[in-house]
Amino acid sequence: MKPDEVEDVEIRLLLEGVQRIYGYDFRDYADASIKRRLNHWLAESGFDTFSQAQSRLLRERSVFESLLRGITVNVTEMFRDPAFFRAVREQVVPFLKTYPFVKIWHAGCATGEEAYSMAILLNEEGMAGRYRMYATDINETVLQKASEGVMPITEMQRFTRNYQKAGGRASFADYYTARYDRAILSAALKKDIVFAPHNLAVDGEFGEMNLVLCRNVMIYFKPALKERCLRLFDSSLLAGGFLCLGLKESLERRKMGERYEELAAPLRIYRKRYG
Amino acid sequence: MAETLDANPRQDGTAPKTAARSFEAVTIGVSTGGVHALQKLLGQLPATFPLPILIVQHISADADSGLAKLLDERCPLRVKEADEQDEIRPGTVYLAPPNYHLLVEREGFLSLSADPYVSFARPSVDVLFESAAAVFGRGLIGIVLTGANFDGSQGLKTIKRKGGVAIVQDPADAEARQMPQAAIAATGVDYVVALDGMAALLQKLAARRNTIPHDEKGRDD
Ligand SMILES: C[S@@+](CC[C@H](N)C(=O)[O-])C[C@H]1O[C@@H](n2cnc3c(N)ncnc32)[C@H](O)[C@@H]1O
Numbered sequence: 001m002k003p004d005e006v007e008d009v010e011i012r013l014l015l016e017g018v019q020r021i022y023g024y025d026f027r028d029y030a031d032a033s034i035k036r037r038l039n040h041w042l043a044e045s046g047f048d049t050f051s052q053a054q055s056r057l058l059r060e061r062s063v064f065e066s067l068l069r070g071i072t073v074n075v076t077e078m079f080r081d082p083a084f085f086r087a088v089r090e091q092v093v094p095f096l097k098t099y100p101f102v103k104i105w106h107a108g109c110a111t112g113e114e115a116y117s118m119a120i121l122l123n124e125e126g127m128a129g130r131y132r133m134y135a136t137d138i139n140e141t142v143l144q145k146a147s148e149g150v151m152p153i154t155e156m157q158r159f160t161r162n163y164q165k166a167g168g169r170a171s172f173a174d175y176y177t178a179r180y181d182r183a184i185l186s187a188a189l190k191k192d193i194v195f196a197p198h199n200l201a202v203d204g205e206f207g208e209m210n211l212v213l214c215r216n217v218m219i220y221f222k223p224a225l226k227e228r229c230l231r232l233f234d235s236s237l238l239a240g241g242f243l244c245l246g247l248k249e250s251l252e253r254r255k256m257g258e259r260y261e262e263l264a265a266p267l268r269i270y271r272k273r274y275g
Numbered sequence: 276m277a278e279t280l281d282a283n284p285r286q287d288g289t290a291p292k293t294a295a296r297s298f299e300a301v302t303i304g305v306s307t308g309g310v311h312a313l314q315k316l317l318g319q320l321p322a323t324f325p326l327p328i329l330i331v332q333h334i335s336a337d338a339d340s341g342l343a344k345l346l347d348e349r350c351p352l353r354v355k356e357a358d359e360q361d362e363i364r365p366g367t368v369y370l371a372p373p374n375y376h377l378l379v380e381r382e383g384f385l386s387l388s389a390d391p392y393v394s395f396a397r398p399s400v401d402v403l404f405e406s407a408a409a410v411f412g413r414g415l416i417g418i419v420l421t422g423a424n425f426d427g428s429q430g431l432k433t434i435k436r437k438g439g440v441a442i443v444q445d446p447a448d449a450e451a452r453q454m455p456q457a458a459i460a461a462t463g464v465d466y467v468v469a470l471d472g473m474a475a476l477l478q479k480l481a482a483r484r485n486t487i488p489h490d491e492k493g494r495d496d
Contacts, residue, residue: 004409031381032386032406033388033406037390219386220388248359249359
């Protein structure tokens, strides 16, 4: 048999085992990148083959957790894609302002930067106290970090540039205090964000959202799982609500597409139609 | 997987359906000097070139999609920036978008990822080459062109290990020679050629069947 074929079988068995034992379902993740990351994990964990890793993986939760950390990609930043946040500010917020109170869901929030960016933006637009955010992720390690709201100070320069490009109205330094090599986000940003575990592959909807963001998460999923997520978002969103995807994700080829109109064309902001 | 791709010939009409080891795709990795090199290479390939071409050109994270448009205007083949889940079609050139890795999925379509940098780059040539090698095996032609870094050499090594063909731009002909040199040092390369001869070589390979000396172990190793 050919090495790749053996490995593909091993990976399938491993993901099957992980699903059955731990309830985390990675079977519908796009093969190429999960394979890459699994191989990376394998090399770091010291096992020779996936078959060899399997036995301990299925018996020791700590081994599984290292796998989980290895295969979820948590790269994020404040005001990632500044043009997107500028468009939210200019084209989405005016609609949100017409509600007395809005609910927002960040699905796949990683370490929270996207939610904190949105909090800054909404506060600057005069919506402080009029929103609640649910920021969810499959990975509890990143959620823990997210709720702490502490970032490396070395990132602040880049984040400040993003903030300015995104149309920030104040000074980015107003939103954190520097402590040695850390930047601690101000409590005012945290108080209306709830961080919670949620797995898009198995868990259910969140009701009555005005805005759902799921950026750079479904890009790792196979078509069937993408469709599942989109159904989830659709049933979570109010009519007239907004769905924001990553810059390289689109509704164009999705069944759900016709229920949405695209607001800011290349920036993947969609509005759910009424009726 | 790869076998099913074989059953679905991506050749021009003249290739018989039984062409078990005909080439299925071309991957190109290029960095410094790439805009010029790609214009030259793609400019010499006719619109009838039968294979899909997947390209990683190192590009800054906030670049726009201008390069795909420029190449599309100046080359006979259709050039587009890769979108997630694009089906890989013959005679089409796919360019990795800025800030995303480009990968090949088993089912014959493309995927993108925002994984961390690999070989100091995103998009990374190594990521494209390794994922394409896993899918196309012996049916893959990998090309490393001009560049001032080392990305692509690991990927080209993988392409060779899985039975594909490796072509490298002659360092003496390259605007930046490091990338071709690193690739040549990393693996046994099949062809070292100047840019000018490359389009003709590709056409020759694409038109041929059973070009690779093959052992009984199969296409994957
Ligand atoms: C690349 S990050 C995106 C972070 C942020 N949305 C952004 O665009 O900057 C992807 C996140 O999706 C999470 N994720 C992956 N699979 C998931 C799943 N099945 N359910 C929920 N979150 C998931 C990962 O843990 C990771 O934190």
